[in-house]
Amino acid sequence: MSATDRPSAEPVAVPEGAFEWHRVLGVDELPEGRVTTVSVGRRTLAVTHAAGAFGVMSNRCPHQGGPLGEGSIEKGWLRCPWHGYDYSPCNGQPPEGFDDAPEAYASEVRDDGVYVALPAEVAPGRTVSDVMVETMVNWGVDSVFGMVGHSNLGFADAMHRAEQRGDLRYFGIRHEGAASFAATAYGKLTGRLAACFGIAGPGSTNLLTGLYDAKVDRAPVLALSGQVPSKTKGRGAFQDMDLANAFKDVARFGEVVLASADHAELMTLACKTAIVDKDVAHLIFPDEVQVEPSNQQASGPDGRTGPREISPPPEVVAEAVERIRRSERPVIVVGQGARADIDGVVALAELIGAPVITTFKAKGAISDHHPLGCGVLGRSGTPVASWLMNESDLVVAFGASFSNHTGIAPYKPIIQIDHDPMAIGRHHPVDLGLQGAVATTARLLAAGLGGERECVDQRAVIADRWRIWREEKASRRTDDHGRGMNAASVFAELSDQTPDDAVICVDVGNNTYSFGRYFEVAGQDVLMSGYLGSIGFALPAAMGAWAAVGDTRKVVSVSGDGGFGQYAMELTTAVKYGMGITHVLLNNHELGKISKEQRAGEFDVWATSLHNPDFAAFAQLCGAYGVRVTERDQLHDAIASALAHDGPSLVEIVTDPLLM
Known part of the structure; x- marks a missing residue:
């Protein structure tokens, strides 16, 4: 482009076909020489104000999709922020010698603002993602936990349509590790299938820990991964990873979804494997395949399994x-x-x-x-x-x-x-x-x-042995070193107050050993990271349990300060979705189980101390109910108020690490 080139100032003509006028902004909202982004329905537009006129065009640069509305007006040209490609801010025409141009639309300035003439929106066509989402719904998937991102948007859009139909619920989490733990806990509690969802690269690798928990504890889980476009796969593109090999060990079934595949049958095989084998199934969706048009019909479980009530000889x-x-x-x-x-x-x-x-x-x-x-x-x-x-x-x-x-x-x-x-x-x-x-x-x-x-x-x-043990537990409730609560007191109170039909999700550490020893279970379901023993399990698992039972049963999670810190921000997820979870946090300011193991091994106690906030105040900042317990006479009322709260709540109990 030479220094004498000037952008075309010819306005875009009003379309001949059916169109609708839409107000995009006020006349005084966009200063001269600036560009901005506006949304009209599903369309995203770049609106310019240059040389005394307004222009409206697609926000997508035809070169590599750069967001033109985030660009700048330089020497009269609209410059793409990604690679510096120039276009007329009036009508999107490129400089002489180039033929790429974003789609531009007729606009006019009225007394109350700037208007654009847009063709009527066409309902999105049926895609590969629609077929696969409908199939997983047919297999009973009603809850998906995950994070939407640039490489899974097509599949996310299909799930959005399913959610609008009332076919499934989507829970947007803060970390994909929480998504896989939540889906795993859903499977452990119900035996049914839930899904976790991530983008290419780190969004999918973050799922792995929770998926390994599902695998070793025999819980059905469906993992869904976005992937970079096929044409850039294997060429070192941004977030290009070999997800098939990365998930090979954890997934009983794993496939890359190709454009030419039988998409309904592929999803059916994934769901069937997860349910029948009580294991992990994983599907990888290249970016462009997600939005491929499809006229396939969804499939489902009818005629796919038989009775499994086998008898020994x-x-x-x-x-x-x-x-x-x-x-x-x-x-x-x-x-x-x-x-x-x-x-x-x-x-x-x-x-x-x-x-x-x-x-x-x-x-x-x-x-x-x-x-x-x-x-x-x-x-x-x-x-x-x-x-x-x-x-x-x-x-x-x-x-x-x-x-x-x-x-x-x-x-x-x-x-x-x-x-x-x-x-x-x-x-x-x-x-x-x-x-x-x-x-x-x-x-x-x-x-x-x-x-x-x-x-x-x-x-x-048995009755006599219980009498002896209960007398011992009562004696231990009197232990007090002046450094916090003892475990016997905490779990005696929790045993008395937790509803008999509650779901309890426990973490890893001394708090969990004490739960197993001191909590007297009535009819509650207890979920844990069993063979994997992954710290941080409790709160995300409670989210999965709540998705399964809603407010028909109380959901309680129990962790130490170390475990809660792993996924503490998921408390905001619980608040966002109104999850009636009560989290009981035993705070001893250290990784107490590791300290105990260091002492037992005659090592120095080292690197196990924790710097903690006021967790009850943190809960309140997140929008949950929070209460802190430092004395034994506060324990009953604090737990009662948290269990009675309508919505997420947290009880922080200061505990003595030597009395756990």
Whole structure:
């Protein structure tokens, strides 16, 4: 462009076809020599004021899509802010020798402002993203947690249309890690599928921790990733990452969505894999494929699965029945895999008077107030459970994975029941393995145990062990070093006040060990990051739980100050969506579990102290209810007020790290 070139000043003609006039701004709103951005419906426009005239054109530079409304007027030309391409501010025409030009529109100045003539908006056509969103909705996805960004806008637009139809809800989070934890918790609680959503590059890699939690704890999750345009993929473009390989280890099913694919069937396979295998499915959507037109029909689950209530062979059931019949003090151990079918297991226990002990992940599967309920076994467990395990002469384990933290004695005779053949004898041989659905197998065992048995009804023994433990807990509630609350007091109060049908999401650390040991569960569901043990789980998980149950049940989350700090800003997400979550925060100003491990290993306590704000005041700044507890006589009223609050609330309790 030479110095003598001048931009065209010819005004844009009024269109011949159907159009509508729209006021875009007041005459005095845009100074001479400036350009700005305005929106009219779904259109974004660049409006200029140069050489005494107004011009209106598409906000998108035809070169690489730069936002012309963020540019500048230089020497009479409208200059794109990205690469310096010039256009006439009056009609969008480029300098002589160039043929690229943004679409420009007729405008006129009226007494009340500047108006533009725009063709009538056409409803967006059906796209690949529409087909896939409708398919995942058919598979039961009603909640998506994520962050909208430049490489997933087409899919986001399809989800927006689905939300407007009432087919799903979208929760915009502050960090994609919270999105995957929320989706994971939804799956852990319901067994149904929720989705998490991120952009290319870091938006998707941020999902990985929560997805690994889903994988190791066998929760169904659908992960959805935007991707850079296919023509720039593999060429070092901005946020260009090989997401297929990055997710290869965590995703049971993973595919890049191609323009020529059968999109409905691809989404069906992803959803089916996640639900049937209780695992992670991952789909990657290149930017341009998301908005490709499509006339495909959505698919769904009809005719895609069959009954899964499998039974062990009769001869194996008969052998298990005989072993149980001959035992005097059998115990039943319930893992997370048996939670959904607990009624059949409890019926078997009641028939033979056997104690029911749970793994930590299965806490809440049976009430601690049931005559046969013995609480949690292992590092987070109760003396009740450990005493009865030690006294047993047979272990019957349903849906338990025999973690090294659980405390199932490997030298005991063990009958293991699981639907997954790989779970049986995973860590050490068992005496008898039964592959079968928990509920089905429990019913078969109960049916075979009619008549004479050597099993001793242990209800009286269990009641005595609970009496001893409750007296010990009462004694511990009096402990006071003058540095904060003790765990026994905190969880006694929480046990008394938490509704029996609540959902409780717990974090990782001393607070969680204390929860397992001291909280007496009634009918609550308890969610945790089990095998992964990821700090920060509780608050995002509570968001996922709330999405599943809404305000029909109370949702409570419990964490330490270290865990809460991981995703503290998600409290604003809870406020934004009116989530009725009560977060109980045990603040000891340190990573107490790590300090304890350093002492146990005879290391110096180092790098575990935390600099914290007033978390209750922080909650109030976020728009939630916040209350701080420093004395034991404040505890009851503080928890009661937080649980009663309509909306998100936080109880900060100053605790003594040595009394957790």
